[in-house]
Amino acid sequence: MARESTLKNMVITLASITLVSSALLGGVYxxxxxxxxxxxxxxxxxxxxxxxxxxxxxPSSEKFAKEMGGKSYTVYPARMGDELVGYAIESFTTGGxxxxxxxxxxxxxxxxxxxxxxxxxxETPGLGDKMVEGKSDFSVQFQxxxxxxxxxxxxxxxxxxxxxxxxxxxxRAFCEAVEAAWEVYKLCNEENIKKEVQDE
Amino acid sequence: xxxxxxxxxxxxxxxPVFVLLLGMCPTLGTTTSAINGLGMGLAxxxxxxxxxxxxxxxxxxxxxxxxxxxxxxxxxxxxTILQFVMQAxxxxxxxxxxxxxxxxxxNCIVLGRAEAFxxxxxxxxxxxDGVGIGLGFTAALTVLGLVRxxxxxxxxxxxxxxxxDGILVFVxxxxxxxxLGYLLVLFNKLKTKIK
Amino acid sequence: MEYxxxxxxxVFVNNILLSQFLGVCPFLGVSNKVSTAAGMAGAVTFVxxxxxxxxxxxxxxxxxxxGIEFMQTVAxxxxxxxxxxxxxxxxxxxxxxxxxxxxIFLPLITTNCAVLGVAIIVVSKEFAxxxxxxxxxxxxxxxxxxxxxxxxxxxxxxxxxLREQLELANVPKPFKGMPIALITAGILALSFMGFAGLV
Numbered sequence: 001m002a003r004e005s006t007l008k009n010m011v012i013t014l015a016s017i018t019l020v021s022s023a024l025l026g027g028v029y030x031x032x033x034x035x036x037x038x039x040x041x042x043x044x045x046x047x048x049x050x051x052x053x054x055x056x057x058x059p060s061s062e063k064f065a066k067e068m069g070g071k072s073y074t075v076y077p078a079r080m081g082d083e084l085v086g087y088a089i090e091s092f093t094t095g096g097x098x099x100x101x102x103x104x105x106x107x108x109x110x111x112x113x114x115x116x117x118x119x120x121x122x123e124t125p126g127l128g129d130k131m132v133e134g135k136s137d138f139s140v141q142f143q144x145x146x147x148x149x150x151x152x153x154x155x156x157x158x159x160x161x162x163x164x165x166x167x168x169x170x171x172r173a174f175c176e177a178v179e180a181a182w183e184v185y186k187l188c189n190e191e192n193i194k195k196e197v198q199d200e
Numbered sequence: 201x202x203x204x205x206x207x208x209x210x211x212x213x214x215x216p217v218f219v220l221l222l223g224m225c226p227t228l229g230t231t232t233s234a235i236n237g238l239g240m241g242l243a244x245x246x247x248x249x250x251x252x253x254x255x256x257x258x259x260x261x262x263x264x265x266x267x268x269x270x271x272x273x274x275x276x277x278x279x280t281i282l283q284f285v286m287q288a289x290x291x292x293x294x295x296x297x298x299x300x301x302x303x304x305x306x307n308c309i310v311l312g313r314a315e316a317f318x319x320x321x322x323x324x325x326x327x328x329d330g331v332g333i334g335l336g337f338t339a340a341l342t343v344l345g346l347v348r349x350x351x352x353x354x355x356x357x358x359x360x361x362x363x364x365d366g367i368l369v370f371v372x373x374x375x376x377x378x379x380l381g382y383l384l385v386l387f388n389k390l391k392t393k394i395k
Numbered sequence: 396m397e398y399x400x401x402x403x404x405x406v407f408v409n410n411i412l413l414s415q416f417l418g419v420c421p422f423l424g425v426s427n428k429v430s431t432a433a434g435m436a437g438a439v440t441f442v443x444x445x446x447x448x449x450x451x452x453x454x455x456x457x458x459x460x461x462g463i464e465f466m467q468t469v470a471x472x473x474x475x476x477x478x479x480x481x482x483x484x485x486x487x488x489x490x491x492x493x494x495x496x497x498x499i500f501l502p503l504i505t506t507n508c509a510v511l512g513v514a515i516i517v518v519s520k521e522f523a524x525x526x527x528x529x530x531x532x533x534x535x536x537x538x539x540x541x542x543x544x545x546x547x548x549x550x551x552x553x554x555x556x557l558r559e560q561l562e563l564a565n566v567p568k569p570f571k572g573m574p575i576a577l578i579t580a581g582i583l584a585l586s587f588m589g590f591a592g593l594v
């Protein structure tokens with residue numbers, strides 16, 4: 001069935017197969033590039049609209065980066081008309097049981113947490129992944145709380161957060177990420193106040 | 201062998217997981233739920249089908265000594281296409297299955313079928329073989345996923361019917377080995393009964 | 396310190412075989428005897444570290460500058476296949492005794508998903524297990540590859556030891572062979588879960 005192998009036909013065959021394959025892949029890559037980017041933006045947008053109050057701007061197009069403690073966080077401002085209704089802040093921690101956890105935390109303009117959403121994680125199914133909204137009531141307890149008077153630590157560590165049973169590490173990491181988002185929020189808020197003072 | 205025979209033998213008689221014990225990595229790694237198993241199975245079927253067809257078409261031109269590298273390039277190309285398509289249209293599933301999607305390239309089932317069947321048979325037979333083996337793989341993964349999900353999270357296809365948690369260990373790594381082990385026992389038992 | 400963390404994490408906590416399911420085929424296939432398992436582990440260690448080094452350089456100095464990252468899977472698997480072939484030829488010439496020991500395992504390594512898996516993990520941000528999907532630098536990547544290979548070897552040799560004992564046990568007929576091996580592997584994986592949270 002197969003042909004006799006000579007150096008010439010071996011090289012030609014392999015080269016042509018690789019060429020055809022790279023041309024094909026280049027084509028498919030070009031075709032799927034924009035749907036892939038759109039899918040990524042859609043995921044972020046879905047998370048934003050879940051975590052902040054009603055808005056009518058496009059937070060993704062107004063996003064900016066905020067440095068804090070040597071790490072960079074992405075902030076998505078949400079507006080209704082001219083009024084700022086809150087910020088969605090993409091926060092993360094590497095302290096999870098399975099490593100990195102990325103959260104979207106939404107704050108109202110008065111500093112209360114509106115809602116949280118998990119963007120990506122590698123926590124244990126059935127244990128740590130209960131932090132994902134809908135899988136348990138863990139994430140619900142953050143809604144409407146102001147970190148000024150709601151200590152973002154698990155109860156074991158002297159805070160106000162009920163940890164997920166048997167998943168203290170995940171719960172701690174979650175709190176850490178929300179706390180980081182809160183710090184970023186405060187930075188953004190201070191700048192806003194400064195700006196308002198200057199405007200007047 | 202008739203076309204129908206080629207199609208059905210992959211599902212039971214030559215089931216890649218339960219009989220041939222091939223492709224163990226994705227079998228164990230992605231079956232935390234029935235849906236994930238189904239998704240992984242269909243993704244593999246897609247690659248298997250197309251690579252079988254192309255390899256059967258080019259087998260006559262490929263010199264014997266570069267056979268394997270050539271087949272691998274064909275398979276890797278289809279896997280990459282699958283990666284792009286999944287990222288664009290099923291990003292959630294792509295994220296869950298993760299590394300196991302690019303690793304379809306080294307799934308012994310795919311290269312095994314290319315070498316053992318597609319390179320020696322007609323294009324249409326190879327297509328049928330790809331679909332049959334693919335569906336057999338999908339069926340095995342879905343069953344294993346379903347068993348692990350039932351025991352581990354007390355739900356089926358994401359639908360919860362008992363309150364509370366399952367036996368957690370079945371969703372975790374050790375449960376994969378143990379569940380597959382017992383499924384094989386069951387499969388062997390049934391096989392000897394039928395005989 | 397970083398390196399020690401990478402090693403402990405890869406060998407014990409996120410063992411490539413027992414918790415990530417990469418390389419299960421050789422794990423089940425050639426683990427009948429401790430000596431063959433050790434041979435396989437040696438060959439994998441060698442190929443995995445060299446392959447990771449080469450694919451890391453390929454990704455960062457060829458694919459990314461040329462803007463053809465979409466060729467990643469194709470390029471990596473070709474590199475691994477070529478490398479395995481090369482190792483085989485060199486080994487045959489340089490050290491016939493080592494070739495005798497590892498030779499038969501080498502062709503199997505091309506389709507060992509642990510090798511391709513580790514090569515992909517170190518260069519991609521989207522896939523990560525047991526840690527931060529930050530880009531690893533070259534030295535970290537190679538350490539990561541060696542650590543994973545050691546984890547592979549450890550699991551492989553432990554499992555082969557267990558299977559040697561199993562040979563002597565009176566196992567019910569439907570359990571014979573693969574089923575009891577899988578269940579044993581499950582129990583071994585269970586014991587490795589004790590390392591969870593160590594890092």
